Amino acid sequence: xxxxxxxxxxxxxxxxxxxxxxxxxxxxxxxxxxxxxxxxxxxxxxxxxxxxxxxxxxxxxxxxxxxxxxxxxxxxxxxxxxxxxxxxxxxxxxxxxxxxxxxxxxxxxxxxxxxxxxxxxxxxxxxxxxxxxxxxxxxxxxxxxxxxxxxxxxxxxxxxxxxxxxxxxxxxxxxxxxxxxxxxxxxxxxxxxxxxxxxxxxxxxxxxxxxxxxxxxxxxxxxxxxxxxxxxxxxxxxxxxxxxxxxxxxxxxxxxxxxxxxxxxxxxxxxxxxxxxxxxxxxxxxxxxxxxxxxxxxxxxxxxxxxxxxxxxx
Numbered sequence: 001x002x003x004x005x006x007x008x009x010x011x012x013x014x015x016x017x018x019x020x021x022x023x024x025x026x027x028x029x030x031x032x033x034x035x036x037x038x039x040x041x042x043x044x045x046x047x048x049x050x051x052x053x054x055x056x057x058x059x060x061x062x063x064x065x066x067x068x069x070x071x072x073x074x075x076x077x078x079x080x081x082x083x084x085x086x087x088x089x090x091x092x093x094x095x096x097x098x099x100x101x102x103x104x105x106x107x108x109x110x111x112x113x114x115x116x117x118x119x120x121x122x123x124x125x126x127x128x129x130x131x132x133x134x135x136x137x138x139x140x141x142x143x144x145x146x147x148x149x150x151x152x153x154x155x156x157x158x159x160x161x162x163x164x165x166x167x168x169x170x171x172x173x174x175x176x177x178x179x180x181x182x183x184x185x186x187x188x189x190x191x192x193x194x195x196x197x198x199x200x201x202x203x204x205x206x207x208x209x210x211x212x213x214x215x216x217x218x219x220x221x222x223x224x225x226x227x228x229x230x231x232x233x234x235x236x237x238x239x240x241x242x243x244x245x246x247x248x249x250x251x252x253x254x255x256x257x258x259x260x261x262x263x264x265x266x267x268x269x270x271x272x273x274x275x276x277x278x279x280x281x282x283x284x285x286x287x288x289x290x291x292x293x294x295x296x297x298x299x300x301x302x303x304x305x306x307x308x309x310x311x312x313x314x
Contacts, residue, residue, distance in 0.1 A: 010034030
């Protein structure tokens with residue numbers, strides 16, 4: 001039976017100011033614009049309601065968090081129903097007193113929440129102090145059905161891990177969405193900037209190829225000093241590098257945004273194309289699932305006692 005289904009995704013690359021309500025209003029307008037341009041699913045950048053506050057450790061910034069369901073999901077649910085689009089939105093979740101997550105919510109085109117994904121891999125680097133704010137996810141990797149198609153969502157630092165992409169793709173995801181907040185330390189940009197962006201794009205294109213799926217990376221753009229709740233970090237801040245893109249199942253770039261401007265990318269998901277790629281490059285068929293048990297080890301140190309020969313362990 002020939003597969004002919006197609007649908008369109010909209011990737012919102014946007015900049016964030018100091019007022020969360022203004023950012024939410026801007027995101028809503030971008031969603032409507034993406035829908036007017038034919039998008040069936042729209043993805044926003046990571047933590048789109050605020051400037052990237054993880055540039056410092058500050059107890060007051062936990063006040064940015066909200067429950068799920070909560071104010072943002074209520075507002076976005078109304079937009080989803082009005083525009084008849086599914087929405088992927090990354091939020092700072094307050095799960096319980098003292099318990100917070102970096103969470104991506106998927107709403108269907110009727111406004112219903114169809115999945116909640118809590119970011120699994122949490123970074124801790126200079127100006128990316130996420131371990132201070134976020135508890136690692138405990139809901140696992142997921143693929144969910146929307147009115148348009150079956151999708152999976154992972155968040156930012158997750159995008160460097162092939163295991164996350166694989167486990168999501170194995171659940172039938174046709175598109176992997178990566179809402180993202182990644183940028184350059186301005187002092188490092190000249191020396192390392194091009195290589196850093198190239199590595200970021202390359203690893204995600206590799207996920208597309210290895211799994212035979214579309215990959216949508218949705219970044220923010222602009223220079224930020226974490227200016228939220230009246231607090232601003234002194235210093236050069238972070239220059240978010242934009243460069244959002246959509247890759248086809250063989251790693252080819254279908255659409256790509258600039259490094260400096262707000263943009264809405266619209267790209268088509270063609271399941272016949274996906275089927276054709278997987279028939280010609282049957283990576284899922286040829287996997288040796290009988291040989292992959294050691295992947296659950298932290299590291300295969302010979303001193304750690306692991307042996308590939310079970311007879312040696314008797």
